[in-house]
Amino acid sequence: xxxxxxxxxxxxxxxxxxxxxxxxxxxxxxxxxxxxxxxxxxxxxxxxxxxxxxxxxxxxxxxxxxxxxxxxxxxxxxxxxxxxxxxxxxxxxxxxxxxxxxxxxxxxxxxxxxxxxxxxxxxxxxxxxxxxxxxxxxxxxxxxxxxxxxxxxxxxxxxxxxxxxxxxxxxxxxxxxxxxxxxxxxxxxxxxxxxxxxxxxxxxxxxxxxxxxxxxxxxxxxxxxxxxxxxxxxxxxxxxxxxxxxxxxxxxxxxxxxxxxxxxxxxxxxxxxxxxxxxxxxxxxxxxxxxxxxxxxxxxxxxxxxxxxxxxxxxxxxxxxxxxxxxxxxxxxxxxxxxxxxxxxxxxxxxxxxxxxxxxxxxxxxxxxxxxxxxxxxxxxxxxxxxxxxxxxxxxxxxxxxxxxxxxxxxxxxxxxxxxxxxxxxxxxxxxxxxxxxxxxxxxxxxxxxxxxxxxxxxxxxxxxxxxxxxxxxxxxxxxxxxxxxxxxxxxxxxxxxxxxxxxxxxxxxxxxxxxxxxxxxxxxxxxxxxxxxxxxxxxxxxxxxxxxxxxxxxxxxxxxxxxxxxxxxxxxxxxxxxxxxxxxxxxxxxxxxxxxxxxxxxxxxxxxxxxxxxxxxxxxxxxxxxxxxxxxxxxxxxxxxxxxxxxxxxxxxxxxxxxxxxxxxxxxxxxxxxxxxxxxxxxxxxx
Amino acid sequence: xxxxxxxxxxxxxxxxxxxxxxxxxxxxxxxxxxxxxxxxxxxxxxxxxxxxxxxxxxxxxxxxxxxxxxxxxxxxxxxxxxxxxxxxxxxxxxxxxxxxxxxxxxxxxxxxxxxxxxxxxxxxxxxxxxxxxxxxxxxxxxxxxxxxxxxxxxxxxxxxxxxxxxxxxx
Numbered sequence: 001x002x003x004x005x006x007x008x009x010x011x012x013x014x015x016x017x018x019x020x021x022x023x024x025x026x027x028x029x030x031x032x033x034x035x036x037x038x039x040x041x042x043x044x045x046x047x048x049x050x051x052x053x054x055x056x057x058x059x060x061x062x063x064x065x066x067x068x069x070x071x072x073x074x075x076x077x078x079x080x081x082x083x084x085x086x087x088x089x090x091x092x093x094x095x096x097x098x099x100x101x102x103x104x105x106x107x108x109x110x111x112x113x114x115x116x117x118x119x120x121x122x123x124x125x126x127x128x129x130x131x132x133x134x135x136x137x138x139x140x141x142x143x144x145x146x147x148x149x150x151x152x153x154x155x156x157x158x159x160x161x162x163x164x165x166x167x168x169x170x171x172x173x174x175x176x177x178x179x180x181x182x183x184x185x186x187x188x189x190x191x192x193x194x195x196x197x198x199x200x201x202x203x204x205x206x207x208x209x210x211x212x213x214x215x216x217x218x219x220x221x222x223x224x225x226x227x228x229x230x231x232x233x234x235x236x237x238x239x240x241x242x243x244x245x246x247x248x249x250x251x252x253x254x255x256x257x258x259x260x261x262x263x264x265x266x267x268x269x270x271x272x273x274x275x276x277x278x279x280x281x282x283x284x285x286x287x288x289x290x291x292x293x294x295x296x297x298x299x300x301x302x303x304x305x306x307x308x309x310x311x312x313x314x315x316x317x318x319x320x321x322x323x324x325x326x327x328x329x330x331x332x333x334x335x336x337x338x339x340x341x342x343x344x345x346x347x348x349x350x351x352x353x354x355x356x357x358x359x360x361x362x363x364x365x366x367x368x369x370x371x372x373x374x375x376x377x378x379x380x381x382x383x384x385x386x387x388x389x390x391x392x393x394x395x396x397x398x399x400x401x402x403x404x405x406x407x408x409x410x411x412x413x414x415x416x417x418x419x420x421x422x423x424x425x426x427x428x429x430x431x432x433x434x435x436x437x438x439x440x441x442x443x444x445x446x447x448x449x450x451x452x453x454x455x456x457x458x459x460x461x462x463x464x465x466x467x468x469x470x471x472x473x474x475x476x477x478x479x480x481x482x483x484x485x486x487x488x489x490x491x492x493x494x495x496x497x498x499x500x501x502x503x504x505x506x507x508x509x510x511x512x513x514x515x516x517x518x519x520x521x522x523x524x525x526x527x528x529x530x531x532x533x534x535x536x537x538x539x540x541x542x543x544x545x546x547x548x549x550x551x552x553x554x555x556x557x558x559x560x561x562x563x564x565x566x567x568x569x570x571x572x573x574x575x576x577x578x579x580x581x582x583x584x585x586x587x588x589x590x591x592x593x594x595x596x597x598x599x600x601x602x603x604x605x606x607x608x609x610x611x612x613x614x615x616x617x618x619x620x621x622x623x624x625x626x627x628x629x630x631x632x633x634x635x636x637x638x639x640x641x642x643x644x645x646x647x648x649x650x651x652x653x654x655x656x657x658x659x660x661x662x663x664x665x666x667x668x669x670x671x672x673x674x675x676x677x678x679x680x681x682x683x684x685x686x687x688x
Numbered sequence: 689x690x691x692x693x694x695x696x697x698x699x700x701x702x703x704x705x706x707x708x709x710x711x712x713x714x715x716x717x718x719x720x721x722x723x724x725x726x727x728x729x730x731x732x733x734x735x736x737x738x739x740x741x742x743x744x745x746x747x748x749x750x751x752x753x754x755x756x757x758x759x760x761x762x763x764x765x766x767x768x769x770x771x772x773x774x775x776x777x778x779x780x781x782x783x784x785x786x787x788x789x790x791x792x793x794x795x796x797x798x799x800x801x802x803x804x805x806x807x808x809x810x811x812x813x814x815x816x817x818x819x820x821x822x823x824x825x826x827x828x829x830x831x832x833x834x835x836x837x838x839x840x841x842x843x844x845x846x847x848x849x850x851x852x853x854x855x856x857x858x
Contacts, residue, residue, distance in 0.1 A: 598736035
């Protein structure tokens with residue numbers, strides 16, 4: 001295969017991923033309520049996969065898609081009913097399509113068991129004979145066009161339907177002939193749909209420039225047909241990429257069709273599809289085609305780095321200028337202000353370029369939940385909300401594992417089995433809701449189940465047994481719930497195949513915190529549990545409070561700060577020689593002097609003359625961090641300490657302040673783990 | 689890539705260049721191709737939970753670079769650096785940039801391979817773990833520092849032991 005073909009194949013496989021996702025969401029829609037739109041969308045997705053797979057010699061994928069499509073056709077024509085069994089069959093089909101396309105992409109061969117089971121089931125449902133052509137990979141000269149012609153010809157001639165006149169335009173692209181498609185055959189297909197009148201346009205290039213592999217002509221004309229517009233969509237999809245095929249209804253049909261296949265077409269994620277679709281109905285503004293470019297990640301990273309440097313330089317300039325008289329240097333200050341504004345906009349743009357919709361990771365959970373339904377015997381309805389929310393690409397990639405674990409955990413430990421749910425008077429189908437939402441510079445992802453909630457008695461007993469908590473400890477409900485984030489904690493008395501895999505909730509917390517986010521948990525006994533993950537939009541830029549301790553600056557992530565205060569002497573409590581505590585809103589909080597933790601000389605030791613920053617890292621207690629002073633809040637560029645040095649406990653990274661000096665950014669959870677008095681100190685950290 | 693000082697041993701005509709620097713009156717060498725630049729001493733930003741020979745971090749063209757007190761690392765006591773002290777920015781392992789705090793940078797020394805020798809080993813380990821070898825130069829014998837070992841905190845102690853044993857710089 002030539003390098004170019006190889007590249008085209010990769011592009012197809014990327015599209016294939018999108019198509020599988022689209023197919024899956026169509027099946028989800030079908031499960032909720034069968035609509036013709038969803039059936040058409042599914043059919044088209046599978047059809048596109050078949051066409052591409054055939055063209056790139058992915059025989060298994062092509063033949064499987066073919067069987068799938070045959071079955072879909074029965075559903076589409078109402079010859080087979082769309083019951084629960086059918087939906088399961090479709091889901092299985094989609095899973096196998098994904099498996100096959102993943103295999104083609106990774107060049108790996110997984111077990112064929114599932115493939116064969118699904119193939120046999122689909123074939124049976126589609127009424128195909130065991131030895132039908134589709135059972136074997138199609139022959140090398142597999143001709144998707146012939147297939148297509150037969151299919152279009154077989155479509156019922158809807159004579160009773162109103163006829164509609166379309167303006168059509170067909171411009172073969174340079175690859176059409178190469179793909180083995182004769183333009184005349186396309187026109188032939190159109191002719192089967194109704195009355196076709198076309199004019200030929202174009203001119204042969206001079207003989208010297210003539211390339212017989214490129215069609216020099218195009219056709220414009222009218223088609224009067226009773227066929228639904230979906231058939232025209234099918235023609236367009238058939239030659240998608242290879243030629244431009246546009247159509248436009250001249251007048252609205254006398255009786256508007258109840259279904260709107262056009263809407264289904266424009267819901268397709270692939271923007272170029274939308275670009276090709278000149279639908280009869282005016283597209284809504286949000287459906288407007290957007291031109292896209294594929295960019296190598298290193299290029300994006302370089303852009304991000306340069307934006308970071310700009311922010312640092314700007315902070316430097318601002319600090320340099322701060323000594324000048326604003327009256328005499330008015331234009332300079334105005335220019336600095338403007339530059340700051342522009343740099344913020346560039347930074348936002350750079351962040352948004354790196355952003356990806358969470359759909360990329362959320363879409364995989366449908367199949368995960370269906371698998372878990374099978375292994376646990378529980379019935380689950382997964383609702384996904386806000387999967388268009390965008391977040392940094394790296395975050396999207398790293399979210400897959402922790403979210404998978406949380407979902408497994410909710411289904412395994414949270415949601416009851418059928419008897420349990422019946423006894424509790426709940427819907428026999430467990431509800432799981434995965435939602436995402438942007439709030440300011442953060443994205444909040446929530447996973448809500450309607451299960452039995454956390455069994456606090458058992459959690460506490462387990463924590464005491466594991467010596468994570470001393471037997472007499474008085475813990476609030478919230479504190480008990482959060483014990484499950486401790487390393488080595490697992491509530492399942494017997495490790496199940498589903499969630500007890502040695503990767504605990506502590507791993508979930510760790511991954512989220514490594515990305516500068518945090519995890520919170522609320523549980524209502526008998527009603528369910530909510531996990532909420534808060535993540536920064538961008539990993540590169542952090543909103544931080546700059547503090548002063550001795551002569552050192554330390555940065556505290558704004559997202560973790562609850563309050564900053566200079567305490568009254570009456571609010572400071574000293575029980576013993578182990579340090580002071582702060583009485584705050586009816587709670588007693590530990591005061592953590594940063595100077596002591598980090599061994600900084602020349603810092604203020606008296607809390608009443610210092611500033612206390614109240615922070616609450618995820619899954620931890622609220623702690624008052626003592627610093628000498630606050631310098632101010634600013635967006636800072638996160639730099640790696642590990643690039644040239646190593647990871648340091650209590651520190652998540654560094655940045656460069658306006659004076660050009662580095663300053664450390666606090667990692668609050670590990671800071672508290674460093675502190676020996678914390679009863680939540682993870683044992684692993686203590687042992688190094 | 690092979691370590692400098694190890695390669696082309698057979699080719700006795702080959703000449704290598706070193707930068708010489710002084711610590712407490714003793715001259716040491718460092719392979720010139722490891723050296724990125726020289727900077728005068730400026731107070732670095734402290735980093736907690738590090739051995740005392742890690743003086744902190746500085747900003748070098750947008751990168752965070754750690755500074756090592758070579759005298760402290762060699763067991764010769766901590767340096768009390770001033771404006772005359774020099775930080776040699778060198779290329780460490782895995783493309784890292786690290787800074788070495790020294791008293792002064794003195795010269796460039798050229799040595800033929802015939803003038804070089806490896807360090808002797810004694811039972812149980814290296815006699816002097818932070819030297820990669822010696823160079824015979826005129827009437828002197830100069831140690832060639834092993835930058836990778838110098839900055840390796842787990843060597844010769846465990847990282848945690850080193851960090852906790854020496855405590856954060858006060």
